[in-house]
Structures are given as C-alpha cells and as structure tokens.
Amino acid sequence: MTYTRIDVSLAKGAYPVFCGSGLLARGDIWKPFVGTGQVAVISNNRVLSLHGDGMTQQVKAKTVILPDGEEHKNFKTLEIALDELAAMEMRRDGTVIALGGGVIGDTAGFAAASYMRGVRLLHMPTTLLAQVDAAIGGKTGVNRPHGKNMVGAFYQPVAVVCDTSTLATLPSREYVAGLAEIVKYALLGDAPFFVWLEDNVVALLAQEPTAVRHVVETSVRAKAVIVAADEHEIGDLRVLLNLGHTFAHGIENVAGYGAWLHGEAVAVGMVAAARLSEKMCGFVAADTARIIALLRRLQLPYAFPNIDTDTLLCAMRADKKHAANKLHFVVMEAVGRARTIEIDDETPVRQTIEEMR
Amino acid sequence: MTYTRIDVSLAKGAYPVFCGSGLLARGDIWKPFVGTGQVAVISNNRVLSLHGDGMTQQVKAKTVILPDGEEHKNFKTLEIALDELAAMEMRRDGTVIALGGGVIGDTAGFAAASYMRGVRLLHMPTTLLAQVDAAIGGKTGVNRPHGKNMVGAFYQPVAVVCDTSTLATLPSREYVAGLAEIVKYALLGDAPFFVWLEDNVVALLAQEPTAVRHVVETSVRAKAVIVAADEHEIGDLRVLLNLGHTFAHGIENVAGYGAWLHGEAVAVGMVAAARLSEKMCGFVAADTARIIALLRRLQLPYAFPNIDTDTLLCAMRADKKHAANKLHFVVMEAVGRARTIEIDDETPVRQTIEEMR
Incomplete structure (x- = not known):
C-alpha cells in the first residue's frame, strides 16, 4: 500500500500531508505525530460508524462526538468540544485528532487552537472537500449570525492524513x-x-x-x-x-x-x-x-x-x-x-x- | 514628557511597549501602530469615564463597552465583543484597542485574535497588574467553568501603551x-x-x-x-x-x-x-x-x-x-x-x- 507525503513548508517548520488509500488504519505513519499526553478524537456519529474502528484502534483516545452539519458549526458546538477536553483533563501536552469533514475540521481545529491556548492538532479529513481544501492551510473557525467563519484562528496541524478510501462512503x-x-x-x-x-x-x-x-x-x-x-x-x-x-x-x-x-x-x-x-x-x-x-x-x-x-x-x-x-x-x-x-x-x-x- | 520604549523581540518581529505618564493622550506615539481600517476601543464604563476622553480624541473609533469584573471574563462577554465588531463591519484591516485592566485585555485580546482569525491589537493597560504582566507577552483568553484562562490564544499585540498616570485612579x-x-x-x-x-x-x-x-x-x-x-x-x-x-x-x-x-x-x-x-x-x-x-x-x-x-x-x-x-x-x-x-x-x-x- 503506497502513499504520498506532501509537505506544507511554513516559517515555523513544515508539516506533512499524507495521501493514500487505507491510511486511517496505518498508525505507523501518523502516530509519530501524536504527542505524549492525552488524545481526543473529535468526530461525529456518522463518520465514526463508517471510519472510526480502524483508526481508533491505533491509539488510546477518548472519543468526542459533535453534532453533524454546517448549522452546528457554531459557538455552542465549540463549547461542547472544549468542555469535553476539560472534562478529560487534557493538558497542554494533549492531542486533538479531527476526524471528519470540513465542519468537524474547522470546529475541532478551533477547539485545539484555543484549548489552553493551543494543543497538538491532527487533521484526518474524510470528505473530498476537506481533503483538498479545508484540512490544508491552518484555517479553523466557526460561523456566527453575522457570517461564515467569522471567528477562528490560523492554527496549523502537526500532520494531515488524507485517506482516500473514506471517500467511497460519501453521499x-x-x-x-x-x-x-x-x-x-x-x-x-x-x-x-x-x-x-x-x-x-x-x-x-x-x-x-x-x-x-x-x-x-x-x-x-x-x-x-x-x-x-x-x-x-x-x-x-x-x-x-x-x-x-x-x-x-x-x-x-x-x-x-x-x-x-x-x-x-x-x-x-x-x-x-x-x-x-x-x-x-x-x-x-x-x-x-x-x-x-x-x-x-x-x-x-x-x-x-x-x-x-x-x-x-x-x-x-x-x-x-x-x-x-x-x-x-x-x-x-x-x-x-x-x-x-x-x-x-x-x-x-x-x-x-x-x-x- | 519623557517615555521609555521597551521592545519585545519575537521570531516574527518586535513590538514596542511604551511606558510613561500621560501616554494615552499621546496619539503621536501610538497612532502609527493603528491600521488603516476601522478601529474599536474595547473597554468598560469605569475605565472609559476615567481615561477614555483623552485617548478616544486621538483616533476615530467605535467604543465597545464590556461588563466589568473577572466574573464576566467568559464566552458570553467574548460574544458581545465579537458581535460588536461584526455589527460595525470591521474587516481584516481593522484594529482593536484594549483599554482597561487584565479582564479587558484578555477578553478583547482573544476577540482580536479570533475575529476573522485575527485583526490588529493594541493593549492600553490601565491597572498596575495589566501593565506589568497581563498586557505583555500575548496571552489572551477567557475563563471556563473548568478553570481560569482555559480557552484563548497566544496573540501578540502590535504595541502596548502603559500610561502610568492611569494608576492614580486605581482603587x-x-x-x-x-x-x-x-x-x-x-x-x-x-x-x-x-x-x-x-x-x-x-x-x-x-x-x-x-x-x-x-x-x-x-x-x-x-x-x-x-x-x-x-x-x-x-x-x-x-x-x-x-x-x-x-x-x-x-x-x-x-x-x-x-x-x-x-x-x-x-x-x-x-x-x-x-x-x-x-x-x-x-x-x-x-x-x-x-x-x-x-x-x-x-x-x-x-x-x-x-x-x-x-x-x-x-x-x-x-x-x-x-x-x-x-x-x-x-x-x-x-x-x-x-x-x-x-x-x-x-x-x-x-x-x-x-x-x-
């Protein structure tokens, strides 16, 4: 099973984007980017039932389930994520894995950016849109009544895992x-x-x-x-x-x-x-x-x-x-x-x- | 009227901290750090009545008033600040001036860090604690039920103005x-x-x-x-x-x-x-x-x-x-x-x- 590594080179250092089929189950590739502290996989029920098993077996993690859909990309959902990270007593050495589409990536990404002013973030995008766009480049955020993505952070992940086999289950x-x-x-x-x-x-x-x-x-x-x-x-x-x-x-x-x-x-x-x-x-x-x-x-x-x-x-x-x-x-x-x-x-x-x- | 400039040198470049008496009214010193877009002065009623006049005369700005006190350093107050910035249609070229103590600095600072993923931020601390600590170093954030400063961002200001004459009115x-x-x-x-x-x-x-x-x-x-x-x-x-x-x-x-x-x-x-x-x-x-x-x-x-x-x-x-x-x-x-x-x-x-x- 081959995969491609594409580096995003930034002033502070590069991070890799891994592309290939079946990568979610390939902990050997992405586990080196998980930190030493606690790990939270932030996702939604649909994605977890489709793609969660192989992935969550790779790493000891707590699963945080957010509601699905753009209409939930808001402060309320952000607060759910933040409170779950606090409830598991994640420290600054913790890691957030955002498993899902753009809504999960943006919301979980902003949670990772702002929880204790920033913990490690891995993106595991499971939609085509998220793989080719949302998960690359560090834009995170939520919507406000005044507009889309009105509040957020530029916050780069430590790695992105684009498992193209997940796209087969997309509507x-x-x-x-x-x-x-x-x-x-x-x-x-x-x-x-x-x-x-x-x-x-x-x-x-x-x-x-x-x-x-x-x-x-x-x-x-x-x-x-x-x-x-x-x-x-x-x-x-x-x-x-x-x-x-x-x-x-x-x-x-x-x-x-x-x-x-x-x-x-x-x-x-x-x-x-x-x-x-x-x-x-x-x-x-x-x-x-x-x-x-x-x-x-x-x-x-x-x-x-x-x-x-x-x-x-x-x-x-x-x-x-x-x-x-x-x-x-x-x-x-x-x-x-x-x-x-x-x-x-x-x-x-x-x-x-x-x-x- | 003399003042001292102390630079905080960071990887991305340095920013100045100006210390001296009467600096809030000295727009000639700090106005070069205000951007070309809209300006919001985020403060509270007490600080504005004491120190707002001389300062707000220096620059065309909308005033955003937040409730006073550590118990208001939370998401609700953050949302008030964000909604005010959105209501005035501030763009990415806008500037937030945080005028007040640590609560204002932390809350307004996080609002500036996250509004449209970051606009320009000037700190004008008016308490001793904020001048010697909170306003220097880029820590912003709000409290959560789980702990103080649980959510926030490292977000450096473009300048800090420590007007020591404001301390005379402190309780x-x-x-x-x-x-x-x-x-x-x-x-x-x-x-x-x-x-x-x-x-x-x-x-x-x-x-x-x-x-x-x-x-x-x-x-x-x-x-x-x-x-x-x-x-x-x-x-x-x-x-x-x-x-x-x-x-x-x-x-x-x-x-x-x-x-x-x-x-x-x-x-x-x-x-x-x-x-x-x-x-x-x-x-x-x-x-x-x-x-x-x-x-x-x-x-x-x-x-x-x-x-x-x-x-x-x-x-x-x-x-x-x-x-x-x-x-x-x-x-x-x-x-x-x-x-x-x-x-x-x-x-x-x-x-x-x-x-x-």
Whole structure:
C-alpha cells in the first residue's frame, strides 16, 4: 500500500500531508505525530460508524462526538468540544485528532487552537472537500449570525492524513461538491490539470481510485504551495483560493447555511467569476463555455438560483474578504491564470448575476 | 514628557511597549501602530469615564463597552465583543484597542485574535497588574467553568501603551495587588530589585511617580526578556513567571472568581513557594521572612485563607500548568534565582499549606 507525503513548508517548520488509500488504519505513519499526553478524537456519529474502528484502534483516545452539519458549526458546538477536553483533563501536552469533514475540521481545529491556548492538532479529513481544501492551510473557525467563519484562528496541524478510501462512503452529492474545489485549483493556476479533468470526468464520477488519488494529490500540492507563500492571507496569493467564493458566500448566506453545499455554490461562483472576467480582463467566452461544460458533466450547478439580485449583492458585500467599501474579486485572464481586482462600480457584477439565471 | 520604549523581540518581529505618564493622550506615539481600517476601543464604563476622553480624541473609533469584573471574563462577554465588531463591519484591516485592566485585555485580546482569525491589537493597560504582566507577552483568553484562562490564544499585540498616570485612579486594593507581581519579578530573577523594593515601600505605597515608573519599566523589561526567549511557554523559562501561581490559582478556584484579587492570591502563593523551597532546595528561612516582611509592609496577604487542605490541593492539581499526574512548582534556590521542579509526593506541599494558616 503506497502513499504520498506532501509537505506544507511554513516559517515555523513544515508539516506533512499524507495521501493514500487505507491510511486511517496505518498508525505507523501518523502516530509519530501524536504527542505524549492525552488524545481526543473529535468526530461525529456518522463518520465514526463508517471510519472510526480502524483508526481508533491505533491509539488510546477518548472519543468526542459533535453534532453533524454546517448549522452546528457554531459557538455552542465549540463549547461542547472544549468542555469535553476539560472534562478529560487534557493538558497542554494533549492531542486533538479531527476526524471528519470540513465542519468537524474547522470546529475541532478551533477547539485545539484555543484549548489552553493551543494543543497538538491532527487533521484526518474524510470528505473530498476537506481533503483538498479545508484540512490544508491552518484555517479553523466557526460561523456566527453575522457570517461564515467569522471567528477562528490560523492554527496549523502537526500532520494531515488524507485517506482516500473514506471517500467511497460519501453521499454522491457531497463527493461531487468536492470536485468543484478541484476544478478551482485548475482554473487558478494549472491549465494542463484543467485539460486532465476534462479528459477524466467519467473516471472521477466512477470514483476510480487512481483518478481520485491524482486529483487529491494535485490539489493538496497546489494548496500547499499557496499556503507556504502566504500563510496568513496577508499578500494577494492566498486570496486566489477565493476564486468564485465571493459569489458562493453570497449564495450560501442568502439561502441559509446548509441549503447549498459549499462546493455547489463555488461551482456557480466560478462560472460567475469567468463571466465577470470576460467583462473585466478579456477572459475568452469559449473558455467560460468549457468551464460550464465541465461542471455540467461533473453534475455540478452552473447558474444562480432564483435570488433577488440586490439581496445577493448585499450578502456579497458583507463577505469578510472585502476591505472598505470595495468589492474584491478573483478574476481569470485565462484558464490557469488568476489575479485579484477591486471593483468600485458594481454594474458588471450585477450584469453577471442577471445573465446567469 | 519623557517615555521609555521597551521592545519585545519575537521570531516574527518586535513590538514596542511604551511606558510613561500621560501616554494615552499621546496619539503621536501610538497612532502609527493603528491600521488603516476601522478601529474599536474595547473597554468598560469605569475605565472609559476615567481615561477614555483623552485617548478616544486621538483616533476615530467605535467604543465597545464590556461588563466589568473577572466574573464576566467568559464566552458570553467574548460574544458581545465579537458581535460588536461584526455589527460595525470591521474587516481584516481593522484594529482593536484594549483599554482597561487584565479582564479587558484578555477578553478583547482573544476577540482580536479570533475575529476573522485575527485583526490588529493594541493593549492600553490601565491597572498596575495589566501593565506589568497581563498586557505583555500575548496571552489572551477567557475563563471556563473548568478553570481560569482555559480557552484563548497566544496573540501578540502590535504595541502596548502603559500610561502610568492611569494608576492614580486605581482603587488602593487593586494597586497593591499589582505590586505582588512586581515582587515576583524580583524573586524569580533580580535580587537587587528585591532590595530596591524593600527600600522603597513608602514611595510605592504613596504612588510616587518616579518609583511607579521604575517598577513598571523594570517589570516590563523582565517579562519582555522571558517572553522573547519562550513565546509559547514551550521551554521552562516562561513557566518561571508562574512563581506562586499554582497555589494562587488553587486559592482563586476554591474561593470563586473575584473573591480574591489575583495579585493577593499570588502574594500568598509566593510565600508558599518560599516555604516549599526551604524544604525542596535549601531556600534560606531568613529570606522567607524577608518576603513576608515586604509583603506585609506592602499591605499584601501572606497566609492561606481558611480552606480545607484537600480541597485546595485538588484545585491545585486541576491547574492547567500540570502535565500528567505530577504537580509542577516554581521554587527558589535564593532570592532572584528560580527554577521548576516536579513533585511526586505531595507531603511537602501539604505541610506548606498547613504551616501557613
């Protein structure tokens, strides 16, 4: 059983992302990263029943069960996690293992970041979205009434274990939503990968293991490079990961957490970014058509839902990525070449939304 | 009007601590550290009415008022602060100014650390305890039912402004409690400063400005050196700052937050540390007597309250500074020379408590 190790290199030192099939049961690979103190596996019931057995046999740990779903990514759930860590009397030498999707990773990650001002954190993402995005790069946090991920920490894990065999049990809709973020990496910086995706839609939808591992590893590598260059999203580089996300967060805010899967909203957001790029920086319409065609074949949405334009714009303005009163967007000059722009006049954004119904 | 600048040098870069009288009104000194985005001054009503005017005139800011007192250093107050930052639509380019004592600094500091995963933070401590300890070194956090400062972040400010003129309005009990932490710096690393304190009790109790500035600056320098060497309390050095604190946290936990001022509990804890040091590493009894004499002249407590020994020991064991099942203590070999020890057998700790009633 082979696996790949991809390092995320940061100022303070690198941490590894292990990718491969069956890694949760391979304690020999990830146990060296567990500390000497107590260990808590933070997960939810569904993930534990599917993937917990092989993993929890590797290490003596207390299991902390959180409620499942984006609507529970809040302070109340964070407090459950923190109180469980306190109840087991975890010390600063303890380790939190976040086993699950993005909601578990973000919540358990923030708990690990803030419990006693920080204990060791291992991410074991079990969804495609978490493996290619959420678990890499140290963003943790919870939602607030005012917005998604409004409160959190940049807190890097000591290691990430991407066991691609866990993806087989994902609901099809969730797996497909994860593919949207993979398309994003192609669009923002890797044109040959976009072609590869166009050529391998059938293998991806069939979850052919070699294809799945290829997209996970390619995405992890892409994210690792960006995070290494701009850990705290201070420069422009990490912002590129938000391609399609201003529109996506608008959709998610208006529709309410959970109505749309994040990847689904990102898919629509990328089409919107492409159309906006046509207006702003000469992106070729034929490439927008290619993006739409790929998303459609991947069974992803590519048009806005029936939301009032002003309501959507208002939600987009509230998105935390904007400084001052300007809307910030990631646009593409071509497939594989993205950059950020500031927009004073909302007209092209409004046009984009109205064209895409 | 002169002031002193003391730099806290960290891996990521240094930040300045400005010490002097009347600095809150000296925007020319601290405004360069405020960012370009929105500014929130987080404080409480008492501090604002005493010190807010001169300071808030320096910068366009929204004022966020938190409830006063250690019993409010919790998630509920943190959420008030976070929601106010969200309501004013602060972006990542915003700045939080924490104006007040340790409770404000810790709560507002954690809010700044976690709001959008971190905005700029300036500390403007207005109590002696906060100026010499809490505001320096990046510890932020709130209390939980399971213990003090159980949840928080290491989050360094961009600058700290210690305006010693604010100390004149402190309730005498609070000012005196702050002196305990100053004695601590002398005990853990600066024997000549201990002698200086013995020689200047009258000037300190009279809040003679030169004496106050000398103790604030000496303490800030001592803490800056320790924090620079061990930012995240990974080595043994920063732990030395906990001299007397294992006993102190035990007293505070048993008595309930707010019954004892932190500095008062630390005073008793330092006497206990001295007595324990007599048993464990040859600390001279005559020096324990000097410590007691100094604390008594400073009007600080130096004996345990009427708490059951087992209850106190249990609370001390729960203190977060302990790893595994061993009690960790900071002991002194002499005045000005401290180190950490692990204790397996609690007998000398128990004896110490029982001797000190």
